[in-house]
Amino acid sequence: MAEVVIIDYGMGNIHSVYKAVKNVLDKNSNVKVSTSFKDIKNSSHIILPGQGAVGSCMNNISQVFDLDEFKNHITKKPFLGICMGLQAVMSFSEEDEGVQCLDVITGKVTGFKSLGKNLKIPHMGWNKVEHTSNHNIWQDIENHSYFYFVHSYYVEPEDPKVVLGTTNYGKKFTSIIQKNSMIASQFHPEKSSKNGLQFLKNFLNWEGDIE
Amino acid sequence: MDVAKRIIPCLDIDQGRVVKGTKFKEIKDAGDPVEIAKRYDYENADEITFLDITATHEKRKAIIDTVEKVAEEVFIPLTVGGGVSSFVDVHNLLNAGADKVTINSAAVENPNLINEITNKTGRQCIVAAIDVKKNNQTQTWEVFTHGGRKNTGNDAFKWAKDVEKRGAGEILLTSMDRDGTKQGFDIELLNLISSNVNIPVIASGGAGSLDHLKDAIILGKADAVLAASIFHYSIFTIKEVKDYLKTHGVLVRE
Numbered sequence: 001m002a003e004v005v006i007i008d009y010g011m012g013n014i015h016s017v018y019k020a021v022k023n024v025l026d027k028n029s030n031v032k033v034s035t036s037f038k039d040i041k042n043s044s045h046i047i048l049p050g051q052g053a054v055g056s057c058m059n060n061i062s063q064v065f066d067l068d069e070f071k072n073h074i075t076k077k078p079f080l081g082i083c084m085g086l087q088a089v090m091s092f093s094e095e096d097e098g099v100q101c102l103d104v105i106t107g108k109v110t111g112f113k114s115l116g117k118n119l120k121i122p123h124m125g126w127n128k129v130e131h132t133s134n135h136n137i138w139q140d141i142e143n144h145s146y147f148y149f150v151h152s153y154y155v156e157p158e159d160p161k162v163v164l165g166t167t168n169y170g171k172k173f174t175s176i177i178q179k180n181s182m183i184a185s186q187f188h189p190e191k192s193s194k195n196g197l198q199f200l201k202n203f204l205n206w207e208g209d210i211e
Numbered sequence: 212m213d214v215a216k217r218i219i220p221c222l223d224i225d226q227g228r229v230v231k232g233t234k235f236k237e238i239k240d241a242g243d244p245v246e247i248a249k250r251y252d253y254e255n256a257d258e259i260t261f262l263d264i265t266a267t268h269e270k271r272k273a274i275i276d277t278v279e280k281v282a283e284e285v286f287i288p289l290t291v292g293g294g295v296s297s298f299v300d301v302h303n304l305l306n307a308g309a310d311k312v313t314i315n316s317a318a319v320e321n322p323n324l325i326n327e328i329t330n331k332t333g334r335q336c337i338v339a340a341i342d343v344k345k346n347n348q349t350q351t352w353e354v355f356t357h358g359g360r361k362n363t364g365n366d367a368f369k370w371a372k373d374v375e376k377r378g379a380g381e382i383l384l385t386s387m388d389r390d391g392t393k394q395g396f397d398i399e400l401l402n403l404i405s406s407n408v409n410i411p412v413i414a415s416g417g418a419g420s421l422d423h424l425k426d427a428i429i430l431g432k433a434d435a436v437l438a439a440s441i442f443h444y445s446i447f448t449i450k451e452v453k454d455y456l457k458t459h460g461v462l463v464r465e
Binding site (some may be wrong): 149 | 213214215216218220251255257282284286287288305307308309310322329332333334335336362380410411434435464
């Protein structure tokens with residue numbers, strides 16, 4: 001039984017996430033889109049989606065929430081950050097001439113552009129995720145399965161222990177992290193067909209790991 | 212680079228129904244968009260594009276309803292285009308469940324529209340659709356709008372560079388010379404554009420055989436191929452296309 005809250009802070013297509021979660025929920029569970037602390041407090045699982053640029057993302061979050069209180073809430077129970085929701089939990093992003101992020105996971109966000117190769121940006125389409133550690137989030141998902149990506153920046157966490165999976169695009173980059181009750185993916189499970197739905201199902205069955 | 216080349220079936224939608232027809236002639240009802248989209252997802256299509264060809268403006272709202280219904284049941288990227296002319300149009304389609312929206316004539320008429328929209332939505336959800344024909348005298352490609360009826364005289368290469376600079380996340384490049392002919396993509400055009408922009412390019416117009424799709428990717432350097440009739444008429448399944456590409460060394464998602 002899960003009470004899922006998807007945080008709507010005006011950054012992109014939350015409807016896809018809502019529809020995908022709804023598709024995998026069991027009949028005793030509920031999902032709602034909300035920005036209220038009350039809903040976040042009463043939830044069992046939190047999802048922070050998001051697309052677009054990090055500057056407006058952090059700006060929108062700080063307009064809707066008190067940041068300290070927000071950080072407090074999202075580190076207390078199973079949390080899934082998706083795409084911008086991953087980049088937002090890092091310390092700092094180099095996008096938009098440098099933006100301070102939530103700093104729940106130590107590390108920075110940097111652009112594919114700086115690799116200087118002849119890469120098409122955004123990294124858009126289906127790419128493989130290599131599992132770098134065993135975790136319940138990978139239940140019934142084969143190693144090196146394809147997930148859907150669309151992003152121009154990627155995360156570089158300082159602690160290699162938080163890395164759950166990597167992907168190759170110009171270089172091997174971290175495409176999913178996990179620390180305590182927080183999981184955050186660069187790919188979009190809500191757009192990744194069968195594997196993505198299984199991933200969301202696994203998240204809803206997860207109660208968070210205690211260090 | 213491990214990102215797979217995408218195979219994108221395109222569905223023409225008229226007032227909420229999938230229709231088949233060639234060059235706006237003999238248009239026939241071909242079914243329910245939800246059922247057809249589900250089948251394409253099941254067959255491992257990497258994305259689905261809906262092109263709204265509803266002629267009357269008032270009936271265009273039907274596409275919103277269609278996108279909503281498909282997005283309830285299909286969990287791969289959905290791209291929607293046809294008659295999109297403002298931020299409100301884009302916003303409504305994204306809200307209904309589209310992931311990307313294509314903009315064509317409206318952007319040619321007012322290029323700032325691309326900047327205006329992508330500043331609000333991010334570049335990932337705007338696809339610039341560019342319809343071109345070759346001018347055999349000048350040996351250059353010219354941009355056409357309004358379903359190919361209006362020649363703008365604009366140079367396709369310059370326009371492609373411009374839409375990239377203005378913030379489009381992707382280019383859907385259609386050769387009007389090849390569209391509907393099944394004679395193969397315009398490889399020269401594709402290669403010219405794809406090699407000179409840093410955003411993904413989707414090849415469209417001319418798919419008739421498996422070799423055509425392969426050539427668009429290998430010779431034309433396309434990041435994705437879009438096709439309508441070969442999938443509509445079940446000439447090939449998506450699996451057949453992917454198997455063929457794989458045997459020629461193209462990375463595809465299976």
